[in-house]
Amino acid sequence: MKISFLDSATLGEDVSLAFIKELGQFSMYQFTSPSEVNERIKDCDVIIVNKVIIGKKEMDAAPHLKLICVAATGVNNIDVDYAASKGIIVRNAVAYSTESVAQVTFMHILSLVGHGAYFDRFVKTGAYSHSRTFADLTHPYNEVKGKKLGIIGLGTIGSRVAEIAEVFGMHPVYFPTSGKPHSNKYVALSLAELLSECDIITIHAPLNDKTRNLITYSQLKQMKKTAYLLNMGRGGIVNEHDLVKALNEDLIAGAAIDVFEEEPIAEESPYFFIRKPEKIIFSPHIAWASVEARKRLIEKITEAIKDYEKQN
Secondary structure (H helix, E strand, O other): OEEEEOOHHHHOOOOOOHHHHOOOEEEEOOOOOHHHHHHHHOOOOEEEEOOOOEOHHHHHOOOOOOEEEEOOOOOOOEOHHHHHHOOOEEEOOOOOOHHHHHHHHHHHHHHHHHOHHHHHHHHHOOOOOOOOOOOOOOOOOOOOOOOEEEEEOOOHHHHHHHHHHHHOOOEEEEEOOOOOOOOOOOEEOOHHHHHHHOOEEEEOOOOOOOOOOOEOHHHHOOOOOOOEEEEOOOOOOEOHHHHHHHHHOOOOOEEEEOOOOOOOOOOOOHHHHOOOHHHEEEOOOOOOOOHHHHHHHHHHHHHHHHHHHHHO
């Protein structure tokens, strides 16, 4: 069995692919450009991709292809309908990054609400050394206990975020992006209700026709001026230009962004034109990527290939 991993660099170099290598004749490429795909998969039975696009012409160039393993949860880079028409199995990886994303979500929530970056900078720049008081009270922060947390997308990750929020004494509610409430534990609100009522709003939804541009200037105007917005889902759910405009106009207190419309972020991104950079925290699409999460991801890919072998 010939297996090819087309963009292994997306999983880092600190996790081992040894279990996958044992399953067949294995080829690994750190990156693969669109022009290189067909040549690299033409003899493959199995391919593994994270962000590489596999569409009709790529599948037609690989007559032996039987299994596509996506090293991620989303499969928007695969033409799944055409794969099905050719009898090619597409397997993604689910629930491998739940704890990782939930952890990064609260890293950002606590830093935003607690002004973590400001206080760290206050000490490191020497400003604290020249202060006349033992505590800097110029940037008062609030407790998260008692605050209403709005979750857009109460799937596996969103549900875990809600559980952790309860430990902090927060009150989770959610907006079902499918339009159908599905939780017996948490209250479902309309998007307008969630935006206007919640102190912190965090997005954990996939990007699809229902969520693309879900949060624009119109929605941001509905939020409290003291509220914070986090996007841990997918770039494109929040309109980046509109978010920058809202931050520049002080319509909301701040934001944290882990995902972007273009990744890596473009040098001309609107995010570089925020007048008060302290109002936003960025992370470079790393919420999914703890060491443990990436190891689980590799285990799930290995299991998918083994399952295919057993059935064929």
